[in-house]
Amino acid sequence: MRVGLVPGVCEGHAQCYVVDADLFPLDDDGFSALEEDREVPPGEEQEAELGVAACPVRALRVLP
Structure with a gap:
């Protein structure tokens, strides 16, 4: 299983980061x-x- 980011969609809500900070890291501006x-x-x-x-x-997707 893989996860991916849809380019240009992230708005920096950081809800993914709250679930798993290691799997969903943020940049310095709070975006994926x-x-x-x-x-x-x-x-x-x-x-x-x-x-x-x-x-x-x-902004995120699950891939096989």
Whole structure:
């Protein structure tokens, strides 16, 4: 499983970061710092899905 950022959509709400700060890092301005699709570590799939679902503007996506 991988997670990715839809370019240009993040508004800096940081709800993903609240769910899992390691999986969903932020840049210095509070926006998602995912630069490319990121592999979800084994055992963290549920946190990844919760972090993606927490985004109010759907800036994140779950990939197979």
